[in-house]
Amino acid sequence: MSEAPAGKDSRGWPARAAVESVGRTAHRQGRRVHGQFAYAGGLAALLGTTARWCYRGLCIPGVKFRRQALAAQVVRVGLRAVPIVALVQVFIGVILALQMAPTLQSYGQLERIADVVGIAIVRELGPLITAIVLSGFAGASIAAEIGAMVEAEEIKALRAHALDPLHFLVMPRFVATVLAMVALCVIANAVGVCGGFLTSLLVLDLPAATYIDFTREALQLKDYLTGLGKAGVFGVLISMIACHEGLHVTGGAVGVGRATTATVVKCIVALIGTDALFTAVFYAWGI
Amino acid sequence: MAERDVVITVRDLVKSFRDDAGREVRVLDGVSLDVRRGETLVIMGGSGCGKSTLLNCLIGEYAINSGRILYQTKNMRQPADITTLADAELNEIRKRFGILFQSGALFNSLTLAENVALPLEEHSNVDPAVIEFVVTMKLQQVKMLAHRDKMPAQLSGGQKKRAGLARATALDPEILFYDEPSAGLDPVTSAAIDELMMDLSKKLLVTSVVVTHEMDSAFRIADRMVMLDRGRVLRVGPRQEFEALRDARPEDVSGDADRLINQFLNGYGSGPLTDAEGLSEFEKLIGVT
Numbered sequence: 001m002s003e004a005p006a007g008k009d010s011r012g013w014p015a016r017a018a019v020e021s022v023g024r025t026a027h028r029q030g031r032r033v034h035g036q037f038a039y040a041g042g043l044a045a046l047l048g049t050t051a052r053w054c055y056r057g058l059c060i061p062g063v064k065f066r067r068q069a070l071a072a073q074v075v076r077v078g079l080r081a082v083p084i085v086a087l088v089q090v091f092i093g094v095i096l097a098l099q100m101a102p103t104l105q106s107y108g109q110l111e112r113i114a115d116v117v118g119i120a121i122v123r124e125l126g127p128l129i130t131a132i133v134l135s136g137f138a139g140a141s142i143a144a145e146i147g148a149m150v151e152a153e154e155i156k157a158l159r160a161h162a163l164d165p166l167h168f169l170v171m172p173r174f175v176a177t178v179l180a181m182v183a184l185c186v187i188a189n190a191v192g193v194c195g196g197f198l199t200s201l202l203v204l205d206l207p208a209a210t211y212i213d214f215t216r217e218a219l220q221l222k223d224y225l226t227g228l229g230k231a232g233v234f235g236v237l238i239s240m241i242a243c244h245e246g247l248h249v250t251g252g253a254v255g256v257g258r259a260t261t262a263t264v265v266k267c268i269v270a271l272i273g274t275d276a277l278f279t280a281v282f283y284a285w286g287i
Numbered sequence: 288m289a290e291r292d293v294v295i296t297v298r299d300l301v302k303s304f305r306d307d308a309g310r311e312v313r314v315l316d317g318v319s320l321d322v323r324r325g326e327t328l329v330i331m332g333g334s335g336c337g338k339s340t341l342l343n344c345l346i347g348e349y350a351i352n353s354g355r356i357l358y359q360t361k362n363m364r365q366p367a368d369i370t371t372l373a374d375a376e377l378n379e380i381r382k383r384f385g386i387l388f389q390s391g392a393l394f395n396s397l398t399l400a401e402n403v404a405l406p407l408e409e410h411s412n413v414d415p416a417v418i419e420f421v422v423t424m425k426l427q428q429v430k431m432l433a434h435r436d437k438m439p440a441q442l443s444g445g446q447k448k449r450a451g452l453a454r455a456t457a458l459d460p461e462i463l464f465y466d467e468p469s470a471g472l473d474p475v476t477s478a479a480i481d482e483l484m485m486d487l488s489k490k491l492l493v494t495s496v497v498v499t500h501e502m503d504s505a506f507r508i509a510d511r512m513v514m515l516d517r518g519r520v521l522r523v524g525p526r527q528e529f530e531a532l533r534d535a536r537p538e539d540v541s542g543d544a545d546r547l548i549n550q551f552l553n554g555y556g557s558g559p560l561t562d563a564e565g566l567s568e569f570e571k572l573i574g575v576t
Contacts, residue, residue, distance in 0.1 A: 064409075149394075149395075152390060152392060152395065153388045153389070153390055153392035154392055154393075154394055154395070156348060156388065156392065157386070157388055157392035157393075157394070158394075159347075159348065159381075160346055160348070160381060160384075160386045160388075161381070161405070161406045161409070161410075161454075162378035162379075162381040162382050162406075162409075162410065163405075163406075163409055164374075
């Protein structure tokens with residue numbers, strides 16, 4: 001590379017300044033990409049170790065599965081989220097029914113509203129909306145709780161007492177979130193379809209028997225299974241992101257707040273991205 | 288000193304962190320020291336000198352850059368270097384020591400009794416009735432039995448430290464680490480915690496490693512002392528040596544390191560520790576050119 005003459009910096013050489021600018025941008029982007037890979041790697045490592053603790057807890061005598069902590073987390077993550085999930089799903093059922101009614105009516109196919117509501121909720125909106133609600137309801141709370149424990153040196157104290165925080169804290173939250181997501185999804189599906197059903201019955205004057213028959217015809221086993229499968233994967237994502245954010249808190253109360261926000265944002269992006277991926281794969285495989 | 292009389296041997300310990308700009312900051316710079324069986328060793332120094340980092344390295348919390356940390360606890364045929372151990376082996380050594388953290392670090396979701404019982408429940412197969420008995424005994428030792436069913440949030444700072452001490456001694460450790468045991472406490476509570484620490488050391492025959500910058504407390508409890516500054520050991524010696532340095536007039540102290548220690552122990556506002564001139568003298572001392 002040719003040297004700039006004495007007394008002139010790179011600003012005096014437009015081509016060199018442009019190259020430097022491109023180099024700096026590439027370096028910045030490279031660091032960002034590296035950071036994202038490192039984050040994904042951290043999540044994968046966390047998932048691997050947590051899964052190993054689950055296996056050891058279930059299969060190796062003497063290693064505790066922490067059923068009591070698991071039950072407490074199921075209540076916290078799952079049971080307490082039932083009212084909010086049910087409320088949101090009723091609204092989703094109502095919205096779907098009312099949004100689709102004019103179009104279907106114009107085709108003379110108003111009874112097909114049962115198909116639309118049923119398939120949309122069971123395959124897509126049941127698991128996705130439940131997961132988004134749960135990422136705010138439970139994910140943020142898990143991240144804040146673990147983050148506060150990091151700041152209060154409780155995590156360090158666990159390690160100092162020869163206890164693995166992943167066994168002690170992460171495993172029960174992971175299992176509880178996955179179980180709760182699947183269970184909440186079943187409830188969300190039922191409540192969402194009921195929302196559509198009530199709207200059709202009370203607002204659109206569709207006979208109850210017709211709605212039920214069309215729903216039965218439209219929904220197949222694969223629809224339930226794909227929805228519940230997605231719910232399980234969403235549970236894995238929420239618990240892993242929340243625990244990872246919580247365990248990596250730095251900077252006191254501000255750091256805990258940052259982790260909570262990051263958990264919700266990252267969860268929503270990851271959930272919708274994963275859902276799109278699932279949908280594409282199911283479409284390609286004709287499921 | 289026979290090798291078996293040394294419980295922890297630290298040699299040439301180096302620990303660095305990266306700052307926000309990605310630069311390497313060396314916090315511990317070749318620290319070497321021994322912790323002898325049954326003694327109370329106080330590690331002291333100003334803020335940022337590396338004493339908490341040293342404690343974190345000693346308990347296996349931080350991975351180090353280079354050096355060795357050897358433990359020779361009872362029933363060990365030969366010393367184990369914790370810097371090279373796998374997690375499972377390190378945990379076996381961790382079961383032989385207890386730690387009192389600066390904040391107490393009690394588990395906020397558990398009662399006091401549950402906090403003390405936790406290490407016993409996790410690492411022993413004893414009957415719940417025995418655990419209950421041990422918990423009662425440990426809480427009695429730290430005079431916290433009346434608070435056994437309280438949650439940590441309901442306790443004062445001093446009570447949290449006492450409860451933390453009960454939990455730290457739950458497994459009858461050979462070594463007790465204390466991280467700033469007097470920090471944030473009033474002088475009376477601080478003195479009471481010191482007495483408790485000395486009492487436990489005598490009764491349980493444990494080796495104690497105390498990190499503190501509270502000089503009154505340090506001189507009350509120490510058998511030997513270590514002075515750290517900028518990640519280096521300035522002096523290791525018996526308490527009496529440090530008492531002599533503390534009591535000497537600044538003009539009578541010779542040697543840069545000792546002048547620095549004299550200033551620190553007396554809490555003088557000016558001297559080699561704080562003066563701009565003194566800082567460059569210190570830099571000469573540690574070989575900065």
